[in-house]
Amino acid sequence: MAIQLTHLTKHFGDTPVLDDITATINEGEFYVLVGPSGSGKSTILRIIAGLIPATSGDIYFDDKKVTDAAPKDRHLAMVFQNYALLPFMSVAENIRFGLHNLHLSTADEDARVADALQMVHLSDLADRKPKELSGGQQQRVAVARAIATQANLVLMDEPLSNLDAQLRTEMREELVELHKALKMTLIYVTHDQTEAMTMGERIMVLNDHRIQQVGTPLELYNHPQNAFVATFIGSPKMNMFTVTVDAAAKTITLPMVDEDGRPALIPLPAGIPSGTYQLGVRPEKVRLSLASASEYDVPVTVVNVASLGRASNVAVKNSDVEFIADIAEQFPEDAAKAFVTFPTAAADLHFFAPDTGLAVTSAAEKAGVTDGIA
Numbered sequence: 001m002a003i004q005l006t007h008l009t010k011h012f013g014d015t016p017v018l019d020d021i022t023a024t025i026n027e028g029e030f031y032v033l034v035g036p037s038g039s040g041k042s043t044i045l046r047i048i049a050g051l052i053p054a055t056s057g058d059i060y061f062d063d064k065k066v067t068d069a070a071p072k073d074r075h076l077a078m079v080f081q082n083y084a085l086l087p088f089m090s091v092a093e094n095i096r097f098g099l100h101n102l103h104l105s106t107a108d109e110d111a112r113v114a115d116a117l118q119m120v121h122l123s124d125l126a127d128r129k130p131k132e133l134s135g136g137q138q139q140r141v142a143v144a145r146a147i148a149t150q151a152n153l154v155l156m157d158e159p160l161s162n163l164d165a166q167l168r169t170e171m172r173e174e175l176v177e178l179h180k181a182l183k184m185t186l187i188y189v190t191h192d193q194t195e196a197m198t199m200g201e202r203i204m205v206l207n208d209h210r211i212q213q214v215g216t217p218l219e220l221y222n223h224p225q226n227a228f229v230a231t232f233i234g235s236p237k238m239n240m241f242t243v244t245v246d247a248a249a250k251t252i253t254l255p256m257v258d259e260d261g262r263p264a265l266i267p268l269p270a271g272i273p274s275g276t277y278q279l280g281v282r283p284e285k286v287r288l289s290l291a292s293a294s295e296y297d298v299p300v301t302v303v304n305v306a307s308l309g310r311a312s313n314v315a316v317k318n319s320d321v322e323f324i325a326d327i328a329e330q331f332p333e334d335a336a337k338a339f340v341t342f343p344t345a346a347a348d349l350h351f352f353a354p355d356t357g358l359a360v361t362s363a364a365e366k367a368g369v370t371d372g373i374a
């Protein structure tokens with residue numbers, strides 16, 4: 001089932017929560033809503049489920065308008081953060097309970113419960129009560145209850161947030177596998193960008209009541225449309241610098257100084273007009289060396305070395321500007337000084353207008369890349 005949201009708005013009293021949300025979620029898609037706390041993700045999910053009305057705008061399931069349909073007529077399943085399992089019922093009874101409205105024969109119910117338990121690897125625990133299960137197992141029961149309904153649309157609201165880090169990683173993989181097997185339309189809410197990036201086929205990034213960008217994980221990562229998406233997606237975060245561009249001299253002036261104390265310059269890709277910008281550079285595109293190799297290298301002091309074993313996140317500083325170099329090797333933990341080489345490829349230099357935060361695309365990017373830029 002495909003889902004369409006057209007110009008959805010929501011106010012709670014005078015407080016705006018959603019502003020003009022228009023989106024299409026394709027049939028069978030694993031679609032993630034991600035954004036900081038309070039950005040309206042759960043509200044969108046609750047409006048799709050029919051649990052709360054939108055202030056204005058419409059919702060369509062395939063071509064059918066369901067804006068005013070009762071929740072029970074929407075034939076969808078939901079998985080919540082708190083699992084919402086009934087404590088006095090066994091695992092199997094909890095799953096069966098979710099089928100109540102479908103008026104199936106007992107034999108059909110039995111088969112659905114058994115299938116769902118098998119899919120989430122809980123067949124052996126069918127007779128346990130929820131409190132006799134680990135957090136991860138309880139989570140699986142909640143997922144089993146949703147998939148047993150065979151709904152074409154499943155909504156999940158932060159379903160993994162109560163699990164520890166390792167279990168969360170495992171359950172992410174399980175949910176992705178489950179979705180591949182069942183191919184239902186799945187709308188998944190999380191505030192965790194890593195979760196969004198690892199699970200979503202497409203991701204809607206929300207902030208400030210509005211859609212910031214919709215795209216595949218790599219579209220968002222490689223072509224963020226604004227400074228919010230640029231810094232929200234990716235870990236460690238994209239470095240941001242206030243820079244001035246001189247298009248005639250083909251230079252970018254960084255808010256740093258070179259070894260002689262003069263403003264530090266790096267080369268400018270074609271197609272960026274003169275002016276002031278926010279320049280975004282991903283930490284893994286910042287190269288770090290102990291000796292200067294090029295006239296464009298910028299001297300830095302090393303503030304902190306976080307050694308991850310096979311890689312290092314190195315915090316460095318020049319003129320009160322601190323930023324991160326994420327390098328794919330070990331870095332000497334006692335190094336006090338180093339040199340940074342900034343990338344020169346247009347694709348690695350992300351310019352944003354200082355007032356609107358909107359991406360300013362270089363000539364090279366305009367020529368080579370159309371995908372992902374709506």
Ligand SMILES: Nc1ncnc2c1ncn2[C@@H]1O[C@H](COP(=O)(O)OP(=O)(O)OP(=O)(O)O)[C@@H](O)[C@H]1O
Nearest residue numbers: 012015017035036037038039040041042043044191
């Ligand atoms: N019933 C309500 N009455 C008033 N304000 C509400 C109500 N429900 C939600 N809000 C407000 O709407 C905004 C969006 O809430 P929502 O739960 O959709 O955000 P979210 O992005 O899911 O955040 P979180 O990740 O914290 O769950 C918040 O500022 C919240 O305080």
